[in-house]
Amino acid sequence: MKARVHITLKSGVLDPQGKAIGHALEALGFEGVNEVRQGKVIEIDLVEEDPAKALRQLEEMCRKLLANTVIENYVIDLEP
Amino acid sequence: MKARVHITLKSGVLDPQGKAIGHALEALGFEGVNEVRQGKVIEIDLVEEDPAKALRQLEEMCRKLLANTVIENYVIDLEP
Numbered sequence: 411m412k413a414r415v416h417i418t419l420k421s422g423v424l425d426p427q428g429k430a431i432g433h434a435l436e437a438l439g440f441e442g443v444n445e446v447r448q449g450k451v452i453e454i455d456l457v458e459e460d461p462a463k464a465l466r467q468l469e470e471m472c473r474k475l476l477a478n479t480v481i482e483n484y485v486i487d488l489e490p
Numbered sequence: 491m492k493a494r495v496h497i498t499l500k501s502g503v504l505d506p507q508g509k510a511i512g513h514a515l516e517a518l519g520f521e522g523v524n525e526v527r528q529g530k531v532i533e534i535d536l537v538e539e540d541p542a543k544a545l546r547q548l549e550e551m552c553r554k555l556l557a558n559t560v561i562e563n564y565v566i567d568l569e570p
Contacts, residue, residue: 431555442547
């Protein structure tokens with residue numbers, strides 16, 4: 411079973427990478443860019459085929475390794 | 491209008507970051523992890539409200555700055 415984990419900075423946490431991308435877009439002549447935030451996406455291919463069990467396993471992975479829950483949010487999308 | 495751009499390595503391109511995450515998950519005792527790939531997600535808030543025009547602008551941003559199209563794929567999701 412495949413899953414995608416989106417990890418983004420919580421709102422209010424400074425995002426220098428996103429800011430840099432925003433400035434670079436402006437320098438390239440793109441207008442009308444309000445805000446840019448950068449996050450990570452992690453694609454995981456699991457042996458587990460049961461969605462509920464896979465979700466539990468992924469939640470634990472996020473809490474233990476993938477996301478820093480002090481400053482980051484995570485969203486898990488299971489692919490059918 | 492808000493958009494999310496997913497940037498992932500093309501299949502066949504080595505992903506040492508993904509490999510490192512896979513090994514770390516194994517070391518933490520997670521079993522049944524076949525493959526891990528890491529990509530980026532960029533959230534952009536545009537002034538443009540017309541979906542077709544926003545999409546054109548985002549495509550150009552991807553080609554010119556956000557993605558390295560030699561080794562990366564990009565997918566643009568517009569948020570309604």
